[in-house]
Amino acid sequence: MGQLTGRLALGAVSAAAEDYMARVDPSIHTWTRTVRVAEETFLLLEMHQGHLRAFWNGDAEVDLPEEQQEELLNVFPADALTVEARVPQIHGENWAAKLRRHAVGHRVDPNCAVNSENHLEKEILVVFRQLRSRPLGSVLTFGGLYGGVHGRGADVPDDPAVELMLELQRLGTSQVQGLCVFCDGDQVTSLTRASQLQSAMRILNPAEELRSASPELTLPPEFAGQVDLLRLDALQHAVSCQLLRNLLRAGVRPRLVALLVLSQVPPPFKYFPLSVPGHDAPPALMTCSLSGAIEVLLKYDLFLIRLTGPYALFVQRSEWPEELPINEFDCYRKASVWGLEDIPLPFVREWLREDVDEVLPRLWRNLSQLHFDGGPFTLAV
Numbered sequence: 001m002g003q004l005t006g007r008l009a010l011g012a013v014s015a016a017a018e019d020y021m022a023r024v025d026p027s028i029h030t031w032t033r034t035v036r037v038a039e040e041t042f043l044l045l046e047m048h049q050g051h052l053r054a055f056w057n058g059d060a061e062v063d064l065p066e067e068q069q070e071e072l073l074n075v076f077p078a079d080a081l082t083v084e085a086r087v088p089q090i091h092g093e094n095w096a097a098k099l100r101r102h103a104v105g106h107r108v109d110p111n112c113a114v115n116s117e118n119h120l121e122k123e124i125l126v127v128f129r130q131l132r133s134r135p136l137g138s139v140l141t142f143g144g145l146y147g148g149v150h151g152r153g154a155d156v157p158d159d160p161a162v163e164l165m166l167e168l169q170r171l172g173t174s175q176v177q178g179l180c181v182f183c184d185g186d187q188v189t190s191l192t193r194a195s196q197l198q199s200a201m202r203i204l205n206p207a208e209e210l211r212s213a214s215p216e217l218t219l220p221p222e223f224a225g226q227v228d229l230l231r232l233d234a235l236q237h238a239v240s241c242q243l244l245r246n247l248l249r250a251g252v253r254p255r256l257v258a259l260l261v262l263s264q265v266p267p268p269f270k271y272f273p274l275s276v277p278g279h280d281a282p283p284a285l286m287t288c289s290l291s292g293a294i295e296v297l298l299k300y301d302l303f304l305i306r307l308t309g310p311y312a313l314f315v316q317r318s319e320w321p322e323e324l325p326i327n328e329f330d331c332y333r334k335a336s337v338w339g340l341e342d343i344p345l346p347f348v349r350e351w352l353r354e355d356v357d358e359v360l361p362r363l364w365r366n367l368s369q370l371h372f373d374g375g376p377f378t379l380a381v
Contacts, residue, residue: 021309021336022345023115024266024352026085028334033075034058047076050086090333090353098329102268102356102381104294105303105325112331114308118338119146120258123306124160124229124313125167131255131319139165139178140223140252142243143233143260145187147194160258160313161231162194168228169196176200179223182235216246223252230254238273238281241288245296257302257314263335264343265289266352267328269363272378279375284342285367294328304328309336342370356381 023029030048037043044058052069054062064072079085099106114123128135139161147158157163161178168176178201180188188201206217230252232240240260262285265271271289273281288296290312294304297314303324306313317324337348347366351359364379371377 021115021338022079023334023336024349025090025333026079026082027088027090029085031076031080035072035075043072045072045075047080049088050081084349089349094355095353098356099327103327103329104298105327107323107326108330109305109322109326112304112306112326113334114306115334115336118308118311119158120160120306120308120311120313121146121157121163123308124164124256124258127305127313127315128164128167128228128256130321131315132321133255133319135168135171135173136226136228136255137168137173137176138223138227139168139229139231140181140219140227140254141178141183141229141231141233142181142240143235144183145180145191147191156193161229162191162197164229165197165200166194177222178202179204179220181205181217216250217243219252225251226253227255229256229258231258233260234286237275238286239275240286241272241292241296242275244293248296248300253300254302255316255319257297259293259312259314260287260310261290261293261312262287263290263309263337264348265363266348267291267294267332268356268381269351269360270295270378270380271367274376274378276376279373281375281377282342282370282373285370285377290328290332298325304331307331307335310338
């Protein structure tokens, strides 16, 4: 092992997207950073459980003096230096007992947690290309589209429905069609990099009110049965999961489901906000929890396959080449939590690692406080 002496002249630091969100369990994550120290020389840095390692040009490990180690800590996000990152908070037998009692599946899928994107806009194609049956050519999406900029700025992949429809066109699928429900027409016309989708994407903005505990919609026949993707983003009055349940009951049969979930409520807690006239769910609690979504979808043989934190992707069991269901606890533990103002991250980690029976009443009180205006919800295990 070589040794580096002298003070570092730090150049540009390449920060990964992980600075934008916080890992649920940082103790199982290794942060990497690249620091340029000369024109053709860089250090690859790795931080895991408080231990810093450095490699010349990503190859030979170098022994850093203590003062240089202290200096290089500044290139890592604060989350990498916390007690939770340095000392594992989840311990063997208690965790194993929780999994035996509550996990839907036991197979660990190393690809489930996706920490490099938010909306599953890239990973959905990785999953879609592994499905067994031929594409249908239909995409049903609720709650608007991301990624349109009217030709200004960086128009990059940002929406799973848009990216999947582009993929269907690239595959030569006949009659590619999309239906965007509760979608602004400008969102479709602004899809500059996907302008060829504008004629294939229809808009439906039904007049009926969704403020009920059982919102229902009448869909065009071509979207009321089998579809390649059913995607539900944030909807008014937090009805995404209730609407999902009703769409499935009405006969919609997706190969994939992309759904916004409340990542601040960990498994196995099944949280559902209920929309009733006169009350609304608070903004921080805009959809159901991951375990709530799992409960709704497993009845239709749809199982978790990817999780960014706020967005979960489910696949029809008959379409997937590997064993399902997978271990949702392991996936959640390796994923990220986005947006922590109303539900602090220490609470989330505590709810995940501690005994379920002890956490349940505390979680109920915490959620009740956020629902202070009287908006109803359900919470179960």
